[in-house]
Amino acid sequence: MPRASTTSDPFSAIAEPRRRHILEFIAAEERSVNDIADFLEMRQPSVSKHLQVLRDVGLVRARRDGRQTLYRTNADALRTIHEWSRMFAQHWGGQLRRIKAHAEEDR
């Protein structure tokens, strides 16, 4: 049986490096499909398909602006992943101070 469907699980969606790159690029501000394609040196159809996957799992949102479609991250969905990985924080190495600092941040 193959991996969990990429269109039903944020963890699978970010398994693809290209999709992580897209998320990183649009994190600061919304971008059009071609902006993404140009910056990441990908073909437009490939970008559109990745964006569709990211939309299906709720990791990005889209907004029409004339002929363009602007995409932005839905950071709240990425929070799921952050929370999950946080489960292991108690075993992280490093100073207690750093762990405390993270605890404060996540509040």
Place this chain on the structure above:
Amino acid sequence: MPRASTTSDPFSAIAEPRRRHILEFIAAEERSVNDIADFLEMRQPSVSKHLQVLRDVGLVRARRDGRQTLYRTNADALRTIHEWSRMFAQHWGGQLRRIKAHAEEDR
């Protein structure tokens, strides 16, 4: 082209729900292969194969103890994922902000 090899990237490794379950189960204390298989109701070879993947990307460590092999999480590796998802933290709770900012709905 398929997804990035599951044996080279922690993000791909945790894309599989079973592997996340394994990580969750052994997070508290190290466990043997059969303990994992019993608890998660999986076949032993399947567990061994998933553990091998997790070892290859450094997410778990193994220790021989007689006939058993005890596995534990390498939480520092999971920290990579935590840090990556933290990149989007500045936009968390942004749902309300966005609703205020844009009256128009997505697409």
Place this chain on the structure above:
DNA sequence: TTGACATATTCCCATCACGGAATATATAAG
């Protein structure tokens, strides 16, 4: 309408991940 631009979708295909079953290896006990 026609044409240019922007994005989405469809089809094809090589690749690879997963589970199942069988088997191999390793360690301990008798």
Place this chain on the structure above:
DNA sequence: CTTATATATTCCGTGATGGGAATATGTCAA
């Protein structure tokens, strides 16, 4: 050494994945 237990590995079949190419859809301007 032989046997039982614990885990690892191999082989196979099925099915999802992502890129490429072509095409479709959508939007604006003249």
